[in-house]
Amino acid sequence: MAAIVRISSLCHRGVKPLFHRSSLLLRPLGVQQKDQDRPYQLTARIHGSPSLYSGSGSKAASLHWTGERVVSVMLLALGPAAYYIPGPAIDYSLAAAITLHSHWGIGQVLTDYIHGESKIKVANACLFLLSTVTFAGLCYFNHNDVGICKAVALLWSK
Amino acid sequence: MALFLRSLTRQGTCLSRSQFGVLYRHAVPMGTTAKEEMNKFWAKNNKLNRPMSPHVTVYKWSVPMMMSISHRGTGLGLSAGVSAFALLALVLPGSYPYYLDLIHSQSFGPALIGLAKFGIAFPLSYHTFNGIRHLCWDSGKGFKIPEVYGSGYTVIVLTVLTTIAAVAYKGAA
Numbered sequence: 001m002a003a004i005v006r007i008s009s010l011c012h013r014g015v016k017p018l019f020h021r022s023s024l025l026l027r028p029l030g031v032q033q034k035d036q037d038r039p040y041q042l043t044a045r046i047h048g049s050p051s052l053y054s055g056s057g058s059k060a061a062s063l064h065w066t067g068e069r070v071v072s073v074m075l076l077a078l079g080p081a082a083y084y085i086p087g088p089a090i091d092y093s094l095a096a097a098i099t100l101h102s103h104w105g106i107g108q109v110l111t112d113y114i115h116g117e118s119k120i121k122v123a124n125a126c127l128f129l130l131s132t133v134t135f136a137g138l139c140y141f142n143h144n145d146v147g148i149c150k151a152v153a154l155l156w157s158k
Numbered sequence: 159m160a161l162f163l164r165s166l167t168r169q170g171t172c173l174s175r176s177q178f179g180v181l182y183r184h185a186v187p188m189g190t191t192a193k194e195e196m197n198k199f200w201a202k203n204n205k206l207n208r209p210m211s212p213h214v215t216v217y218k219w220s221v222p223m224m225m226s227i228s229h230r231g232t233g234l235g236l237s238a239g240v241s242a243f244a245l246l247a248l249v250l251p252g253s254y255p256y257y258l259d260l261i262h263s264q265s266f267g268p269a270l271i272g273l274a275k276f277g278i279a280f281p282l283s284y285h286t287f288n289g290i291r292h293l294c295w296d297s298g299k300g301f302k303i304p305e306v307y308g309s310g311y312t313v314i315v316l317t318v319l320t321t322i323a324a325v326a327y328k329g330a331a
Binding site: 073099115133 | 191200
C-alpha cells in the first residue's frame, strides 16, 4: 500500500485547538499516493476535553460535590461548638448536618456498588426513607428528650 | 484502504490546499453522558453473565487502600449507629436518662458503657481525621506518595491517641 497518511496539518496546529470550546474537533488527514497528483482529505472525529459539555449540561453534579464539602466543614465546626456551647441550636444543627452528610455519603456508596436502573432507584428510595426517619427521630429526641449534646455528655459522665 | 480511497473519489472530497480547512459535514457531537456509558457497560456485562475480574483479591493491599476502605466502613458504621439511635428514640417509651441508668445499674453495665464510648470515639475520630485528610486532597494538596503515607500515619496516630483520651475521660454529669 503506497498511501502515506500525513497528519501534518495537526502538527501545524499544535495542541492548542484541543482546548478550544468547539462542539467538535475535526482534523484533516492528508492522504497521498505517489501515483496520484491530488491529495484526498479525510476527517476524523476526536473527543475533546470534558469542558465540551459544560455549555449545554447542568451544573448539578458539581454543585452537589461542593455541597458535600461545605456540609463536611460545617460538621467539623459543630464538634467543638457542641462541646463549648451545647443547646437546642447546636442539637438541631447537628441533627441536620449529620443526617445530610450521612445521606450523601451513603448515596455515594450506593452509586459505586449498585448497578442497573431499577436497582439504583429502589436503593435510593430506601435511603431517602432511612434518612427521613433518622432526621425525624433525631428531632424527636431533641424536642422530647434531653437532646444530642446532653445525651453525649451524660454517656461520658457515667 | 484502497476501498476507502475509491469511495472518496466517488464522493469527490478533494479540498483546497488550506491547511486549516475542516469538513463540518460530519460534525455531530457525541450523544451519551458518562453515566449512560457506565450503565451501558453494566447492562451489557450483566446480560452476558460475565464474572467480575478479581481485583481486591489479587491486588496487593497498601496502607492508603486500607485507610480508604476504613473511611468508608467507619462512615457506614456511624450512619448505622445514628439511624439505630434515632429509630430507638422514636420507638422506645422511656427517656434517654432512664435507659442509660438502667444499663449502668446492670452488672455488666459499666463495661457496656465503656464499650459504647469506645464504639463512638474510635470510628468517629478516625473518620473525622481521615475526613480532614480528604478535604486537604479536595483542595489539591498532599497527593505525592510520601505525603499520602505521611498524612495517613498521622491520622492513625491521632485516632489512637484521641480514642484513648476519650475512653479514659470521665466528665461531670
